[in-house]
Amino acid sequence: MWWSRFLAVAVLAVLLLPAAVAAAPRPLVRSSHGVVVQFGKHYVELAVASKSGFRVSIATTSPDGGVSSPMIVEQSSLPSFTPISKGDWQGVQTSFGAIQINTTSAAFQMLDNKGSVIIDSPKLSSALSASAGLQEDVCQQAVPGYDASGGTRSKSAPNGLQNQTQTSCCQACNAASDCDFFVFALPSAPDPSGANCWLLHDVPGMNPRQGRISGGNAPSPPPVIDFTLPAASQSPLYYGAGGGAGDPITHTSSSASVANTHFQAPYYWSTDGYSALGVSPAPFKEGDVQSYPAAWVFDGSNVMWTIGGDPQVDLYLMPAATAYDSLDCLWDVTGRPQLPPRYAFGFLAGRWGWVNATYIHQMLSNFRSGNFPADAFISDFEWYTPEPDYNLPNSGSPTFKDFTYNNITFPNPVQQLQDYRKNLNFRFGGIRKPRLGNSQLLVMAKNKGWLIDSSYTGGGRNLNYSIADLRTWYYEQHTHFLKEGVEFWWNDEGETQYFTFHWWNEAQYDGLAAYDKSKRFFTINRSYSPGMSRFGLSVWTGDISVSFESMAQQVGYQINWNMAGASFVTCDTGGFSGPDDTPLLLTRWYFVSAFLGIMRVHSTDSDMPHFPFLYGQQAGNAMRKALELRYQLLPMHYSLAHGMYTSGRPVFRGMFFDYPTDTVCQTIATQWMDGDYLLVSPVLSQDNSSSAYLPADTWYEFNTTTTHTGPTYINQTNVALDHVPLFVKQGGILPLGPVIQYTDLLPGGPLTVHVYDGADGAFELVEDDGATLEYTSGATLKSHFSYSSASQTLSWTKSGSYSGSDVFTNVQALLFTPQGVKQGSLTDFTKPGTIKF
Template sequence: ATMAASPAWWPLVVCLGAAVNVGWKKEEIFAPLPGGGQVGMSTRGPSAFRVRILGPGDNRGPIFSPMVGPDVEDALFTHDTAYTAGVRITSRVGALEVTYDGQMHLFSADGRLITSSDPLDASESTVTFSSYKGALYGRGASPDDAQVLSEDSSTPQVCNTATYAPYYYSTDGYSALGVVEVPDGQRLPVSYQSTGSKIVWRHRGPFDLYLMPAKLLREGTEAYMALTGSPRVPPRYAFGFIASRWGWEDRQYIEDTVSKFREGRYPIDGIVFDFEWFTTETDYPFTPPGKSSYQDFGYNPALLDAPAQQFAQLADKNIRVGVIRKPRLGNTGFLDMARSKGWVLQAAEPGGAWPPDIANSYAQKRCLDFTKPEVRDWYSHQIEHYYEDGISFWWNDEGESDYFTYYWWNVAEVQALRLKDSVRRFYSLNRAFTPGMARLGATVWTGDIEPTWKDLQRTPGMMLNWVLAGAPYVACDIGGFTRESDGTLLTRWMQVGSFMPTMRVHSTYQAKPHFPWLWGESAGNAMRRALEMRYRLVPFHYSLAHALYRKHKLWIRPLLIDWSSDSETWSLVGQWMDGELLVAPITREDSQVDVYLPSGLWYPLAASQVTPGESAPVSGPRRIQRGGGFDEVPVFAPAGAVVPLAPVVQSTADLPGGPLEVQVYAGADGSFELVEDDGETIAYETGQVRTTAFVWSDRQRRLTWTVQGYLLAPGPRSFSKLFVTMVSSDGVRHSDTYLLGVVGAIDMSDESRFV
């Protein structure tokens, strides 16, 4: 009773503030352990407690981990010196205490006991918490468990098609992140396992634990994002479509491909080159000495004979260029130099996909150790000229040589960009991730997946599990990478991709490229519609990305975050929330629709690219099972949703392209914040954005708005006009088009009019 009651005085502390001496602190407080050693207790970031278990004579500081944001300001806390059973600290999110018998207790802000540990022993390599059959979310996923949201364990590692993190959210009411000092190759020597009544952390070496009280998964995820660092907003072009392949042939092939996208009215913003852009041979068969003729940092003249000129010509067509990079060296001279300086990892790249084939690892003794600052300095100078030439972003592949290779590799790439440009946004796409990479501007794709219906069906679950594990921007090889795809499968995958954070196709050099016009008229038309929907969603998605950066609110998320009391949502992985939109794409070869709608009133999204001719609302909870059309993507908006849509454009550089359509769905009040900025620089981080707050009053049938922010006047990519589409049980009604002023309102009650 004493333990549970004490945190309840936290509101009193907040109310009295400076009027009383409450002992606000940021410095670590220590609690002795009965078997020797001590526990360091403090806060980290706004919402986490940091726990450090130290043996006798262990005077180390906190473990520096790339997973924890270095610039996060720590919350103040109080040290309750009146507590006589041990040591207790209290912050605004709850309380943490260690009793003199070595037990640790975590409390919520209202004084509820969340979990207790077994007595802590600094000589042991385990920490055990009580659990009340808490379900665990956020571990990451592989192809084996991509379609399962909750699992009992995690063994952190990175691999082609798999990533696991030392993190979970427990429905007991808290999140936890475990940190150790040194990776073991592509694994991290820390893990957890739940039995239902106990959650056991096991670790090797020094161990820090971050605990975040959170009643709901939504709150736990927001606390986790705050701890690992705010995910940077990608440049606006990354919200469009990117076409990649292995096998770009020559300069003419590039120009012809881009022309076919533009002439066929298939919207696109970027292309990505594989190996062929910088070399005429792959380095897969190379032995440790490498080859003296191999170039690591040049161009292949067969493809790029005048790189800067070619990139500029592509930019004139609103096409950005990304290129593949490998975290290793192939040139003998570079390798000799790197080895002489101790810059090369002993570990190699695991072979194959999941599970990792360690026995057939490749690039032996050729992978750079990016944890070393001097390696990052050297590497950044080798690649800085690419930014000057006109390359926009990196596609980082095969970096699973160490658990943190991708993180430090991206740090080197950011460093290279800053050598040339102090304000441009950094952007990269990586084959695996570790928590914290998103704060750099690094995104992830799900690896070398197969062109099968099974891998298509795994894609939503893989995305959702990786989002919960700390990677909010997830892409995939749309259509599958490893061999030939087919038109129906590719079309369905494109429809899925249009509602993913990043939309990108990819294929191997032995397969037909995943370019829409190559797959027949019917498939090509359906893919065009999916691309058009992607581009209509840009203002919606871009605004949600800003909300993720500012408020840590997940843009893409499983339904259970919004309907945690509805057991039907707990295991749903074939559908997801995209902002307020419920997306349930068709991923079955027989084109069957299978949608679960939670409680509430739902409308098919009123966009012809998705649900042609449908507008009648449906009341949930309800499951819909029926046949689906070839070009149909089941997407639903709840009553009260406010959804801004752009006109169909051929690239994000063509925005605004006309008036903004603001769709409102009758039956409830609603709101949405449209955020616009320059789309290219980090100026948004200092508040240089234009925010339009839309508010829908259902009783008045009126949409009002207020514009605030640095850019009150519309910029060249900002919307200056709008019209309203109101969707109700009576059908669909459109207003006239009006200027989007600093304040305004449109009345949709009878005849639409500007107020």
């Protein structure tokens, strides 16, 4: 492996150096996009990394550029910079801020574009020293994601210590005469004993373990570089690390990993006004391939980063005063979040258990005859194989087919897919697994070195998607599916390596481009790593349970994963693992998912599918209403997705984006903002109640004249089954489409614009062909709405050249005031105009 040549003593000698002696700094040395400063055996490059971010690299050879990583997108151009050389300080100055390091002390600063210091570290890293002695302070030997493999506990704390920080834990070890190794448990991985710190000696080695940080006198794992970033304020908050079920939306640590229903990203945004992303040259952690060797922990005073790798590790630092800025900056570094095709903004009907071709046709026909809007259906295993591959040996089976159709569900695949598309207006997406089942293909893959030895599902049959030749071969096996009418992929169980989902999507993306370079890409994936959003994909929250608790947890998932850069988050509406849904639970869940990035249902093969017409008339009618609302909001959601691509403003976001100083909004995970104006507070409990927190502003109940003045709570009981509590901020402009059964029917009638009086407002409606990548080169039509509350006038201008048959040509508007509703006349929307109420 890449680290095998490093012995433990050599690692300690190179990386864990005493701070007492500092080498004299060399003269200013420029790199391609920054400056390089040498500290003993290490070099620091301070460089411009994107139009809004910096890169800090620490390496054992003089660096000139960042580590190659799937997370980082290649930059076509970078902003200009001015080298800083003032006394002992060297760095780079740009239009968006500056970073600089003291060449004597290794102190580090980052400043914003106004010159205010937002990071002020007395020493950037313990690696930056001129001497090469063995470091005796165990605090400077901390390694994330590892535990002691054995050892003897210190007599000073035989049962461990409780309520420690990482700093106090390692300091306790320094103070104990019989301790030369510490283990600290992160808050995300508590120990049943209640202890979170253990002091040891005679430790024989270290084993990978998520949620642990350890260090001291023991054979070392791969080289690790630390970064120390002190907090600039008394109680900063950290967002964007990802998370799992029930996790809070603020974080104090993250150890990067992927798993079913959970991921953590090597990233955060701090309310101190910056974002940070850690990058290692290693694709995964030794002995723990689902993890990535980059982690951080906030101990109450400092953020302590630890990034493993050799010969260089990178820390991307981005001045970001607001949560909006943070995502814009993150996507500058990792790639802008491309738009999925327009049909993905509708409803996707999935299940495990499509019995046969007759059953498929009947279910899809039921959607159409019952007027339940939908755009696509999704199948589990049964679309390509009669039996799942879970029981196959590592050698596979000679009869298993990986890249054909199951002749029970798709006896005439080309004809069926054409019929579903042309006559029923359903697109189709099929599940994919990251492995092979056919024994002949497995022999071929093994001979080419394409398999990984995995303890994960599929064992030794899993493919190593990091290999370019494999990716090419893989997408070539799928070209016939694309020609025959399969529209998109649903990628499952890809947590075989930290970046498997990324490389897997890269193969599929390249395959689609080879078949049709103009067509938009779309997949649904069970986990996420930063950088994946640039493909235009969605991430779902995994195999969640069937319960009200699980439904409520989807709000926190949405907020956490979105803040980590996952642009379109979805879930198994109705849950996956558990008993059949009740009509009440499934209906409430429909009204939650109508306001998520992607709306889809899924269920096991033993449960009743989560289709609305199977749960009785009352529930079915309510779920139809949820679907109709989803489709009416499509012009708004689609336009907001364009805004996310261009400016980094997420469509669906936590309340703290718009109300960062409101202490309730900073942590609330039972409601969210859908765009700039719409607050969603669905019923999340079995007792049919809802409690919405309205921050300081005037709020209307959606589609009514009822107003509330915040900050206040609106508590509702006995909420009707077909109702979801929605609130619109004064000045809000909501563009709504007509009720349609699938997105190809757009425009379907006039655009209806809701305006909520009390303040001025604005909204940019964006239309395009909904299917190609032409929007990336400007093929759009933009309608710039503005509302003047003083004159009660809605006006709009037009820009862009797109003029397809799917654009809105007429507009009508409704003005909601506390006194009543005013309706504007139907107006030509093909040119700039005004509606005076």
